[in-house]
Amino acid sequence: MIEIKKEQLPALMEQETFILYLYTPFCGTCQLAKRMLEVVDETLPDVSFYKADLNYLPGFAEEWEVESVPCLLVFKNGQLKTKQYAFQSVEFLYHLIVKDGA
Structure with a gap:
């Protein structure tokens, strides 16, 4: 996983498909x-x-309505597909990400 900073966020949001873990x-x-x-x-x-x-990331939590951490955001085709707070297991996370086509 690559750590990103506030100034890198706009470029990241231009990517088509990616996973963003907030903590x-x-x-x-x-x-x-x-x-x-x-x-x-x-x-x-x-x-x-x-x-x-x-x-x-001031303002990011409000913009994307992040209610708590940890939070997993799955972006596909530039759109937020999934926002997940409960990280039940490795298997659950794997299937969640694959299901959304990432």
Whole structure:
């Protein structure tokens, strides 16, 4: 997963298909979710995975109506396809991402 900063966000949003994982550093659940996503990232080498600390993205949470972290955003053809808060398992995340065509 590639860490992105606020100034990289506009260019990222121009990509057709990608996964954006939003977290905060002191969120314990986020640490577990990150480990699960790293496994999925390894199994889907053709999918672009990014992560961002929501603390450094002012306004982004409101714009995309992010209610909590961890949050997984799946973008396909430049559109938000899925917003997922519950990271149930590696298998669940894999199927969620593949289902949305990423």
